[in-house]
Amino acid sequence: MKKDFPVYDICTLSEFKQDDILISRFAPYLDTHKNLYLPHKHNFYHLVLFTEGSGSHAIDFHTFKVNPFQIYFMIPGQVHSWAFKGSVDGYVINFSVSFFQSLLLKPDYLDQFPFFSGLAEQGVIEVPAELHDYFTNLFEQIIAENETPQRMAIDMVKALMLQVFITTGRLCLDNQPQHVTPYNYTLLRNFQKLIEQNFTHLKLPKNYAELLYITPNHLNALCNDVMGMPAGEMIRNRIALEAKRLLVNMSLTIAEIADKLNFADNSYFTKFFKKQAGLTPEEFRKKALNNI
Structure with a gap:
């Protein structure tokens, strides 16, 4: 069932x-x-x-x-x-x-x-x-x-x-680091909002840097400084999170989830997910649904 x-x-x-x-x-x-x-x-x-x-x-x-x-x-x-x-x-x-x-x-x-x-x-x-x-x-x-x-x-x-x-x-x-200026904090929040709106089709930091009118290096430096991770990792984390949310929906196949997240094919999605989550999509789905 x-x-x-x-x-x-x-x-x-x-x-x-x-x-x-x-x-x-x-x-x-x-x-x-x-x-x-x-x-x-x-x-x-x-x-x-x-x-x-x-x-x-x-x-x-x-x-x-x-x-x-x-x-x-x-x-x-x-x-x-x-x-x-x-x-x-x-x-x-x-x-x-x-x-x-x-x-x-x-x-x-x-x-x-x-x-x-x-x-x-x-x-x-x-x-x-x-x-x-x-x-x-x-x-x-x-x-x-x-x-x-x-x-x-x-x-x-x-x-x-x-x-x-x-x-x-x-x-x-x-609790924010004292050196983070209001401008940089607003810039980071705008980056996070842009990820939320675009993560299925914009997957590279340079795409977001263009939307924010800053250089990719500036964006990476900001994310490392405030979040402790590069901009690319923030984008990948959001994609992986959405993959996890979709994987607990048994009405979707792994291939359909890969397509929803705009991966070129199922194998590329599986490699990406395993690198981010430490499990294949099938292993994650089985483990998550066993807890329902």
Whole structure:
């Protein structure tokens, strides 16, 4: 029997449905949707702040240890699963891609935050002790607005969520190397966005350097300086990640996945994937689906 990772939308989680957003304390949310322990995808943004609990959380095939006052940000399309130890609690907010569009004039406003880059390691944030009460208060206000709505409640929820994003964004920027200028940081984020938009057909650093109006050497130096890897590796990592996401979809053959990612043939795709993941596509698929 073929098994695919399920893809959930906010409407699927109907017990908590409210237009383009779902807000809940985490324990009852997870108790109602026990299937969310298994690997799955969302077509919405997913935000979780843990206040108690332990275990692990796998995002896009990277595993993270769960700790209290750890905040997770996920974008649509990422694969994740939980493996908790004992009871857990906190807050969860799911919101659609269009949720903020009626409030913000910049449609790509959320893209400026590193935790919404789609890189699993950038989406897991440890909240420092001095901000525990601040974050708890913000989420309690969001819960209150959702449970006892007043006039313009949804706008208040959006304003409170932006406080969460901006405060967390400042934490991320504080952890950036001091020598990284705002210009270079913006340049790197633009490179990451271009990869996301073009990785299936633009596979060389020089292609992206042209779009950014800089030289390939400048782009490589920037990526090595900030990310610790060359530009080409960032592109290859994104292609490999998409390959992994497609490989857990049993309705696609290996050849079809190679074609979707614009590889010349199946053998070239297999060599590329094995070099990036350490397994052939067939081996990775078997191992991943055995965990469903």
